[in-house]
Amino acid sequence: MAPRWTPAADWLVTDPAAAEILWHPNKRIHLKPFLGRSSDLASASAELGVKKTAMSYWINRLVETGLIRVERTEKRGRHTLTFYRSIADRLRVALKDAPMESYEAVFADFSARWNTTAEQTLARSLAKQAPDLELCFQPYGNGGPFTTIMPREGVEPPPDDFIYYWARLWLTHEEQAALAADLNALYDKYGALSDKSSKTVPALVHLMHVRLED
Structure with a gap:
């Protein structure tokens, strides 16, 4: 041996x-x-x-x-x-x-584990809220149409079954740093509370903040 x-x-x-x-x-x-x-x-x-x-x-x-x-x-x-x-x-x-064709490919590889689960779960949540929502189209700069999901007019917005935001924000350097710090603190806070062995409500969380170059 x-x-x-x-x-x-x-x-x-x-x-x-x-x-x-x-x-x-x-x-x-x-x-x-x-x-x-x-x-x-x-x-x-x-x-x-x-x-x-x-x-x-x-x-x-x-x-x-x-x-x-x-x-x-x-x-x-x-x-x-x-x-x-x-x-x-x-x-x-x-x-x-990294022998990748681009750094975009690094993120694609990193995200592959979660994308399917996220898309399927978001679709199920959206289906439950579909009677109270509308898909809206409008111009966006020289492109478009820009699409977004909004509550139907005259209908009370449904409770958040999911949160899904894309937003472009214009901030100072100090505010950018504060936003990043807040997001990190939020993850640290709830990451510390997570306990798979004793808690029964799983949630998928994706936090992203990156400075856009001019």
């Missing part, structure tokens, strides 16, 4: 080939069975739903790029199973080393 080794708690990945794997969702998914735990070829293949030949290829790639290594081997009957684990339980890549 090969000696065990202990993975690092944290690791900055600098090798370009390893960084390229981590930055692409369809490639880094093959690392999943080995993050924070060990797995053999058959178990990893079954977990990801890929053929053993494909999983074997990716294990070799991950070993070659230094993202995983052999943790141990076990003798089971006439077979010897090899277990692999990520070199660290937390991996990092410098943003400057």
Whole structure:
């Protein structure tokens, strides 16, 4: 039996080939069975739903790029199973080393986890409020038509089942800084209250504030 080794708690990945794997969702998914735990070829293949030949290829790639290594081997009957684990339980890549076509792609990749859930949940909420709402169209600069959702005229605005704002604000530098600080404080306040084990009302929150260049 090969000696065990202990993975690092944290690791900055600098090798370009390893960084390229981590930055692409369809490639880094093959690392999943080995993050924070060990797995053999058959178990990893079954977990990801890929053929053993494909999983074997990716294990070799991950070993070659230094993202995983052999943790141990076990003798089971006439077979010897090899277990692999990520070199660290937390991996990092410098943003400057991201092999993305653009920084827009970085945000698209970062948001992919949440977009489908957000859109489906917003659509369900909108459907519940649809009898009391209207879709309005109006000019916007040289473009358009600009669309927005408004309460129907003469109808009491429905209670907020969701909050969804896009707004362009003109502020001073000091007010911009205060807005950013308020949003960070809001997240910190309710993030500290969040407790999945004892609270039963989940909510999806997305806060964004960025200075627009002239």
